[in-house]
Amino acid sequence: MSTQRAVLARTASRGSGVRGREAQAGWLFVAPVIVLLGLFLVLPVVMAAWVSVSDWTGRGSPFSAEVDFVGTQNYSELLFGGGLATQDFGTALRNNSWYVLLVVPTQTALSLFLAIMVNRKWLRGSSFFRTAFYFPSVTSSVAITVLFLFLFSATGVVNKVLQAMSVSGPNWFADPRGVLHVLLAWLGVERGPAVLTDHAVLGVSLWQWLAGPSVAMSVLILMAVFTTSGTFMLLFLAALQHISDEVDEAAMMDGTTAWQRFRFVTLPMLRPTVFTVMTLGLIGTWQVFDQIYTGTQGGPGKTTVTPAYLSYTASFQSQQWGRGAAIAFILFAIIITMTVLQRRVIRGRDKDGL
Amino acid sequence: MSAPRATTWRERLGGGRAGGSLLAYAVLLLLAVVYVYPFLVQVATSFKTDPEAVANPLALVPQVWTTAAYERLFLRSDFPVWFRNSLLVTLCVTAGRVFFCSLAGYALARLRFRGRGVVFASLVAVMAVPGVVLLIPRFLVVKQLGIYDTFAGMIIPLLADATGVFIMKNYFESVPRAVEEAARIDGAGTFRTFWSVVLPMARPAVITIVILSFQGSWNELAHFIVSAESPELVTLTKGVAQLAAGQLGQGSQFPLKLAAAVIMTIPVAVLFFVFQKRIMSATTGAVKE
Numbered sequence: 113m114s115t116q117r118a119v120l121a122r123t124a125s126r127g128s129g130v131r132g133r134e135a136q137a138g139w140l141f142v143a144p145v146i147v148l149l150g151l152f153l154v155l156p157v158v159m160a161a162w163v164s165v166s167d168w169t170g171r172g173s174p175f176s177a178e179v180d181f182v183g184t185q186n187y188s189e190l191l192f193g194g195g196l197a198t199q200d201f202g203t204a205l206r207n208n209s210w211y212v213l214l215v216v217p218t219q220t221a222l223s224l225f226l227a228i229m230v231n232r233k234w235l236r237g238s239s240f241f242r243t244a245f246y247f248p249s250v251t252s253s254v255a256i257t258v259l260f261l262f263l264f265s266a267t268g269v270v271n272k273v274l275q276a277m278s279v280s281g282p283n284w285f286a287d288p289r290g291v292l293h294v295l296l297a298w299l300g301v302e303r304g305p306a307v308l309t310d311h312a313v314l315g316v317s318l319w320q321w322l323a324g325p326s327v328a329m330s331v332l333i334l335m336a337v338f339t340t341s342g343t344f345m346l347l348f349l350a351a352l353q354h355i356s357d358e359v360d361e362a363a364m365m366d367g368t369t370a371w372q373r374f375r376f377v378t379l380p381m382l383r384p385t386v387f388t389v390m391t392l393g394l395i396g397t398w399q400v401f402d403q404i405y406t407g408t409q410g411g412p413g414k415t416t417v418t419p420a421y422l423s424y425t426a427s428f429q430s431q432q433w434g435r436g437a438a439i440a441f442i443l444f445a446i447i448i449t450m451t452v453l454q455r456r457v458i459r460g461r462d463k464d465g466l
Numbered sequence: 467m468s469a470p471r472a473t474t475w476r477e478r479l480g481g482g483r484a485g486g487s488l489l490a491y492a493v494l495l496l497l498a499v500v501y502v503y504p505f506l507v508q509v510a511t512s513f514k515t516d517p518e519a520v521a522n523p524l525a526l527v528p529q530v531w532t533t534a535a536y537e538r539l540f541l542r543s544d545f546p547v548w549f550r551n552s553l554l555v556t557l558c559v560t561a562g563r564v565f566f567c568s569l570a571g572y573a574l575a576r577l578r579f580r581g582r583g584v585v586f587a588s589l590v591a592v593m594a595v596p597g598v599v600l601l602i603p604r605f606l607v608v609k610q611l612g613i614y615d616t617f618a619g620m621i622i623p624l625l626a627d628a629t630g631v632f633i634m635k636n637y638f639e640s641v642p643r644a645v646e647e648a649a650r651i652d653g654a655g656t657f658r659t660f661w662s663v664v665l666p667m668a669r670p671a672v673i674t675i676v677i678l679s680f681q682g683s684w685n686e687l688a689h690f691i692v693s694a695e696s697p698e699l700v701t702l703t704k705g706v707a708q709l710a711a712g713q714l715g716q717g718s719q720f721p722l723k724l725a726a727a728v729i730m731t732i733p734v735a736v737l738f739f740v741f742q743k744r745i746m747s748a749t750t751g752a753v754k755e
Contacts, residue, residue, distance in 0.1 A: 156603030
């Protein structure tokens, strides 16, 4: 009976009337999503592209006659102007680069470690541990930032714990010193060599580029690792469950150590997931905004300004809409370049074989 | 079957079962404390007095219990308005996404129409645009459309979600065709077939979309910053973020801020614990490329 119906349906759908109706329904069904994405995703990008090459100040329509085309002026002011705009942008790039550089490897390593720890078959209470590690990922970045402002306040939880170990903690969120500079100062190096202090890239001296994340930014780095490791742990867990026990057991029979099995059996099989996690991490860490808006507003000493936050303040606070849009596009370019570069590296390695 | 295997595992794990597993448990417990303790302290501090929160931040039990922070939030601030706004926006966005994503997902999985491949390819391209880049551009469009500073401006741009369309499309492809063909032979139109036959069968995918949309829009901050400015339209994330930045008077006021953070965490926490199993797999499904 059912095959008969299927045959009937197939013959019916060949009739042009039914097919026409189906096509109509198809377009009708996807129309809302297309309209919404077009209006609020594609159109915004096109409009912002125009604003980034205009001198619009936020008043009236960006398409009105008073708004002029200024070419690449907004971009060149940011990249080659040498003024405050360049310096701020350079600082934001420096801050965010350190953030990416430290968060991505740490969160990848930690989430892989957590996944391997909770994936052991004999482990009791494994679901409790999974829940505990994942929970921070569920809460909003605003709530987590409020919590971290408290934990790392001058007399907060972290400093009380440090005090118990007779270490006096810094006033975390108010400390603009770069952590590498702090370390060098302990070794007696207070000033950088002239080679580094005299040369500047994007208005920021090389010595400042190498300052490391500020103490305040370091807290945000810890926070990012804390909130994302759970999500990525789940990705690794899913991948681990696809690795059959036999492979691992075969390796065991060969008398390998636990570390060798991890390094030469598990890790190569997890490679696609490692790269997925790193790509997602890279995309996510270049977009820090909520935490800065809630927690530090770019301070202390502009050391937590990120391009995303700078693009917001340039537009909404300084009314430099062209500049704000230009920053957004440069950020877009950075994210795409990084993702493509990483893909290339993976593909190159895959060609070499395992 | 799995029991004997477990023992071999244990025996072979670096140097004897007891030593190895004890160390593993110790490490896991320590990590669990690091992950959980902050949230316990958060709840405890929200019931402390301001001086105690500063003097004794580590204690999990307040010396003097007070609900002053909560009273102030609910009786003498705009907090209830923020909560209502967040709830309204989240419910609308969630309902809208479920409807639009499943409609589009169904069409892409099942209905034959010219241009389907192009639509699908554009969705993939659109997914690659990072959200933060859209911050200013979205403001421009919302303003241009005349819906700036309205609920419409806060809700409509969040309604479509390419990821959700994918999840629904994938699920619909796994539903056997015979069922809907039977329904159609019985004379049901395309929408009727979709709405009353296929959609109910896609419950797991619908729940996934509900979870992801609820969590996403409840926790959304950036879009609300750029799409509205009136105090009556402040959501929880925006209100609490501004509260954290110190706009409710002097002093650190940690109990107040942490109480606000506790309350805004409760709905997503409840959702999490109710759908825990599904969330764990939903996240992997959604994030996976």
